[in-house]
Amino acid sequence: MPLAGIDYADPKKNNFVGKILMAAMLIALCILMLKQSPSFSTPSVFSRHESGVTHVLVTGGAGYIGSHAALRLLKDSYRVTIVDNLSRGNLGAVRILQELFPEPGKLQFLYADLGDAKAVHKIFSQNAFDAVMHFAAVAYVGESTLDPLKYYHNITSNTLTVLETMVTRGVPTLIYSSTCAMESLKRCRSQKLHRWLPINPYGKAKKMAEDIILDFHKNSNMAVMILRYFNVIGSDPNGRLGEAPRPELREHGRISGACFDAARGIIPGLKVRGTDYKTSDGTCIRDYIDVTDLVDAHVKALEKARPGKVGIYNVGTGRGRSVKEFVEACKVATGVPIKVDFLPRRPGDYAEVYSDPTKIRNELNWTAKYTDLQESLQVAWRWQKSHLNGYGSSMATS
Ligand SMILES: NC(=O)c1ccc[n+]([C@@H]2O[C@H](COP(=O)([O-])OP(=O)(O)OC[C@H]3O[C@@H](n4cnc5c(N)ncnc54)[C@H](O)[C@@H]3O)[C@@H](O)[C@H]2O)c1
Numbered sequence: 001m002p003l004a005g006i007d008y009a010d011p012k013k014n015n016f017v018g019k020i021l022m023a024a025m026l027i028a029l030c031i032l033m034l035k036q037s038p039s040f041s042t043p044s045v046f047s048r049h050e051s052g053v054t055h056v057l058v059t060g061g062a063g064y065i066g067s068h069a070a071l072r073l074l075k076d077s078y079r080v081t082i083v084d085n086l087s088r089g090n091l092g093a094v095r096i097l098q099e100l101f102p103e104p105g106k107l108q109f110l111y112a113d114l115g116d117a118k119a120v121h122k123i124f125s126q127n128a129f130d131a132v133m134h135f136a137a138v139a140y141v142g143e144s145t146l147d148p149l150k151y152y153h154n155i156t157s158n159t160l161t162v163l164e165t166m167v168t169r170g171v172p173t174l175i176y177s178s179t180c181a182m183e184s185l186k187r188c189r190s191q192k193l194h195r196w197l198p199i200n201p202y203g204k205a206k207k208m209a210e211d212i213i214l215d216f217h218k219n220s221n222m223a224v225m226i227l228r229y230f231n232v233i234g235s236d237p238n239g240r241l242g243e244a245p246r247p248e249l250r251e252h253g254r255i256s257g258a259c260f261d262a263a264r265g266i267i268p269g270l271k272v273r274g275t276d277y278k279t280s281d282g283t284c285i286r287d288y289i290d291v292t293d294l295v296d297a298h299v300k301a302l303e304k305a306r307p308g309k310v311g312i313y314n315v316g317t318g319r320g321r322s323v324k325e326f327v328e329a330c331k332v333a334t335g336v337p338i339k340v341d342f343l344p345r346r347p348g349d350y351a352e353v354y355s356d357p358t359k360i361r362n363e364l365n366w367t368a369k370y371t372d373l374q375e376s377l378q379v380a381w382r383w384q385k386s387h388l389n390g391y392g393s394s395m396a397t398s
Helices: 011-036 064-075 091-100 117-126 141-146 148-169 185-190 201-217 247-252 255-263 291-304 323-334 358-364 373-386
Strands: 055-059 079-084 107-111 131-134 173-179 223-229 231-233 270-273 288-290 310-315 340-343
Touching: 055 064, 064 079, 064 091, 064 131, 064 291, 079 091, 091 107, 117 148, 131 148, 131 291, 141 148, 141 201, 141 247, 148 173, 148 201, 173 201, 173 291, 201 223, 201 310, 223 291, 231 255, 231 291, 231 373, 255 270, 255 323, 255 373, 270 323, 288 291, 288 373, 291 310, 291 358, 310 358, 323 373
Parallel strands: 055 079, 055 131, 079 107, 131 173, 173 223, 223 310, 231 288, 270 340
Antiparallel strands: none
């Protein structure tokens, strides 16, 4: 009870008022900070078209090929938005790109799953894209035979979502990342559509995605380029980016990954399947394309894409190398005497698959420049050796 003549403050009431005041101050501070942040006061530069600037959405830009493509686009003064769910890619690759191109309006990374149509629509509604390079995909033949639905969903269905959203938002250009690895030899070389006979869910899912794009394109003014690659190898010659697949995917892996894993002793050696093919040394012949050349083909495709036109190109060197040649190049590039087991043929393998690059040379003025297998592998090996944990942590070895 307050004593007469002395005005005592009620401590409970005081505490309550203090809390209200503190909350109000905090809210005011937050509003002030938000107002001062560029994204509050002015719409992001990514959300509006700017004359002279081409804004490219690179899906799967945290992955092997996508990150190299983003690097090249950024070097060439494109504005880049990377969308990736990091299921297979590496945030480390995105961080390197952000460090290389810190200027505002150059690069943004958006974490999203292309299987989430709502998220995709939101991204397209908040950003003004001029083109899409669609790399995002699960991309292992072996895995696709074990989990085909994952492949149809991730490749075919997600491509449909991307395409529909592009139409809704009026994005004019699509560069689509396809594959040649499991096509019939005839189609791969002749680039004729009716010959494609993919033999596994990965190839079939890509073919369905291509078919959707081509059917849609018959009544559309969209500029479309479809690039079908062969075996991709190598990495950024300046050593900033590399190929760092998830360890659990190693068993489904690609040939260059197997070469490095064998050199590092992660796997006991390399297995060459089939030595009695009708080729110069009895092993299969394949076309290996360096990732630097591959991304150059994408940029040329983007530059040459025209409204209402569709271009389909095989991206390879045009020169086949035998598996034995590859293994020898791998040994020299790594300096490791890798153990090689020669095994019987694997069913379904073609003896020779290599591209006919005439069309891409004539129409896009593109030819492969990094055609020294050993050199490409050496560049990639340097990155592998200095990134034993991929993008997880860098550590140099002798
Ligand atoms: N590497 C090759 O030899 C080769 C050959 C032919 C074609 N391709 C094609 O090139 C493209 C890129 O292959 P890569 O070797 O860089 O593979 P990668 O696994 O390194 O990259 C794929 C990227 O896509 C992302 N991604 C996957 N599903 C996603 C989803 N639902 N939403 C958002 N992001 C998703 C992954 O996180 C990853 O970063 C693929 O479309 C693949 O089919 C690759």
